[in-house]
Amino acid sequence: MLNSTLSQLSAALAAKQVSSVELTRFFLDRVGALNGRLNTFITVDEAHSLGQASVADERRAGKGNVGAAGPLTGIPIAHKDIFCTRGLRTTCGSRMLAGYTSPYDAHVIERFDAAGAVQLGKTNMDEFAMGSSSETSHFGPVRNPWDAARVPGGSSGGSAAAVAARMAPAATGTDTGGSIRQPAALTGVSGLKPTYGLVSRYGMIAFASSLDQGGPIGKCAEDLALLMNAMAGFDARDSTSLERPYEDYCRSLEMDLKGIRIGLPGEYFGDGIEPGVRKAVDEALRWFQGHGAKTVEITLPNTGLAVPVYYVLAPAEASSNLSRFDGVRYGHRAKDYTDLADMYRRTRAEGFGTEVKRRILIGTYVLSHGYYDAYYLKAQKVRRLIAKDFADAFARCDLIMGPTSPSTAFLLGAKADDPVQMYLNDIFTIPAPLAGLPGLSIPCGFDAKGLPVGLQIMGNYFAEAKMLGAAHRYQQATDWHLRAPREAPL
């Protein structure tokens, strides 16, 4: 059961080999056994999960008035604690929201509820999704199931680690500069950041609204496709949600790789990539070449500027989005203050952690009078050049592949006090969201330390099905995605 794909679990539920209550109980026990060590979940409410499971069992049995069962009916799914849930508190990994329960559900939650999936709990994350290591959470760092002394990546580190440790069959995440793909790579699981606008941001606590995109984290590409079928869809309450015809993300899983052109950007294979990462990625590329794909040398010349662009735009948007946390309408309020301005300042000083405050200050600075043109507008112009690099590249190839991250999982604390080093770790995942493009990470091997390596597959706008198809073909021939981590044996 622990290593089953979603379609295997779904078949077992349909054949009554297991009930949703049993399945949910099983994963709750696994969470109970491992969470003390890995700290992947912030909130678990067993009664709430089991109640949903019992409704799912009735739905599978054709009872009740909740519609026909679907592939996800009765399957427990963990949600990043950035998605608002009416039934479970939503903290976004922050002291600011440590006691907050949302009066409404995120659109993604509504869609999983409508599909009959069970909410397994809310996963730990970098505070307000700002981080690449899941160390900035108010609720303590998440640990990597492959080596508990190491980080799982971030910011969706709790979701990725929960799937890696088989504490959840699948999970949701969000990606602003790599927060789905990088932790997926560092924990040996699969994760997809969809094209901007496919998954509604309604009820997903905002970090940088022009970049934020929800997406699935699972063991394999086939699971991601099933999850996307549930997650993606138009929602009028998100002004950037795209109105598109229904898309079956499973439709290309059996695609033929013959003639597929894989672009290899020189900038993604330069210095600074760990040898173990390079070796595993090269071997995966050889597999694709051996199965009919053609590789094409391409160039994404502004890759080196993606991190600087991101660290202007994301903090600028964050400083605006996080101005809502003022100690008046919800969340933390300081106990002692002299007047309204003092209350704001103390509330925000206490409620936000170091990295969040740092980014709000950077964002405030780059948007301030006299600096707006030099920083913010400049970054928006370079953003266009980065998008153009991809447009030129996709004229010559169907998919782009390279490492998801230049390194495997690093030690806890190794970069915690050096924000610039932490930021540079996201050099390969930041470009895609700047251009609004989809990106996928799948496991493709291990380094000499036995830590997982991620292969990134990027595609053109709305090319998710093709990306998932290529990944699925690879996973049919390899078993990296089925390996269980040391700290959480099967």
Next chain:
Amino acid sequence: MILLPGPPASMSITPDQLQRIALLARIEVSPAELPGVTVRLNGILGLIDQLQALDTQGIEPMSHPLEAHFAVPQRLRPDEITEPDCRAACQKGAPAVEGGLYLVPKVLE
């Protein structure tokens, strides 16, 4: 408006400038934190200063991630009330509420 001292050419900030930014951001930075925060912020500003080396004359700023790909529709909706009254539910998480109103420290004497 509070103007920040110093021309844009000077890309590092002083502790004094940081205090003014912190005031704008409504975040208290204590005197003890000030030197460390200034150093780290200047590290980040050093990183983003790399942008200045690139000539972007004639390039339009891009604010929507899909606008390079297609004309992004700006959707309008009918001007109708669609939300029910959920004041009580929304105020449940507020730090201080009285009679349906949010309480804040006195602003006007």
